[in-house]
Amino acid sequence: MVEPVESDPSLLVVVLDVNPTAWTRSPLALNKALQQIVIFINAYLALNPENKLVVIGASKRNCQLLYPSDSTVDAAHDIQVYEQFRPVDVKVLSGVQAMVSQVTVENINSLDEQQSLMSRALSMALCHIHRVSESQTGKIWSRILVLSAGEDAPREYISLMNSIFAAQKMSVLMDICKACGQKDSVFLQQAADITGGNYLKVNATADESLLQTLMFTCLADHYTRSIINAPGSxxxxxxxxxxxxxxxxDIGYVCSVCLSIFCxxxxxxxxxxxxxxFKVVRPDRAQGNSLATPTADMSSLELK
Ligand SMILES: [Zn+2]
Ligand SMILES: [Zn+2]
Structure with missing residues (x-):
């Protein structure tokens, strides 16, 4: 197994939940969160000139690649800004603005309206990671950062778990930042745990707490994570x-053939x-062996 070295570049895929309904319920406003995300992204790009970045926006109806994109940015050069920052900042901010303007906030209390297409965004992220890793000559270490504001969508469970196990197989870390909401995200907690990333809940009442959390926990690359103590869940x-x-x-039945779970x-x-x-298997005392064991049975599973 290849161990990460200090000079290895990283690929960071940021998945931004830009569902306005979810953000409406949050004490932290989307525009304030975006300002802090952009600062974090700039810090990441400044760490190593070979670092690569992908930004994906996820809303309740669609997912969009915000960076890199085909759109051109006005080349006005500001000598006080690092050259690489400007196209990233402009494309991410204008892309999020366009996505938010496409969605109308109808009913902020509807659970369905608060759910974003996270599994689709994660599949896009993994496809990009695969493409970049294949085109790269040297080793590149990939990780995904999810900034989530909405609620879990149980209908996405299967596709989400498939993405999580694919990420684990590809050695892709998944850091999850839950920006608001009283409830923890059950699925994203599992994503961070399975892939070896961090699950963080941001204290949205403090203005700069998101940036602080991102800088101290999610900026570290694969090599640095092997020598620092990250906050565990x-x-x-x-x-x-x-x-x-x-x-x-909490408790369900598992198909012993395909491992599907039923209530x-x-x-x-x-x-x-x-x-x-559904034959009950009892030991045959006279023969000293069991009755014919069923070919498939449904086992009860307690989920803790
Ligand atoms: Zn089955
Ligand atoms: Zn059911």
Whole structure:
């Protein structure tokens, strides 16, 4: 296994939740959060001239690549600003503005309106990481930073978990920054834990707390993380959603063939169509062996 070295460049994919409905409920305004994100991105680019950056915006209806993009930026050069900062700042800010203007805030209390297309954004992020890694001659270490403001979308559970396991296989760290909301994100907590990243909840009442959190925890590359002590999450919610109703459940039944999770016992698995046998297996005292074991059974699983 290749170990990271100090001089290795990084690829950072920032996934920004720009769903205005979710941000409306937050004590931290989207424009203030964006200012702090841009400062963090500039700090990341200044760390190593070979560092690469991708920024993806996720809203409730669509996902968009904000940087790099084909749009051209006015080449007015400010000698006081590092040359690489300007196109990034302009493209990210104008891209988010365009995405927000496409969405109308209808009902801020509707749970459906507060959910962004996170799994789609993460799939886009992994595709970009794969493309950059393939085109790169030397080793590049990739990580994803998700700034989430909305609620978990249980209907996205399967695709989200697929993205998380793909990221783990590709050695991609996922840092999660939950910018608002009283509740923790169950799925994103698992994403950070599985991939070895950090799950951070920002104290949105303090103005600069987002920037401080990002600078102290998410700026560190793979090499630095091997020598620093990152803040760990004490308690992680490992619950899953059932495949039948897309509800987060505490106790469920698992298909022993395809590992699909259900909230209720069913005679046939809706995913792989296996028929379950409900015969009770008792030891045959006379013979000293068991009755015929069913070919497939549905095991009860307690999710903690
Ligand atoms: Zn169900
Ligand atoms: Zn099955």
């Amino acid at each position: 004490a308690l992680i919610d490992f619950r899953a959603t059932c495949f039948c109703h897309r509800r987060v459940i 209720k016992m069913a005679p046939i698995c809706s995913t792989c169509h296996t028929k379950f046998s």
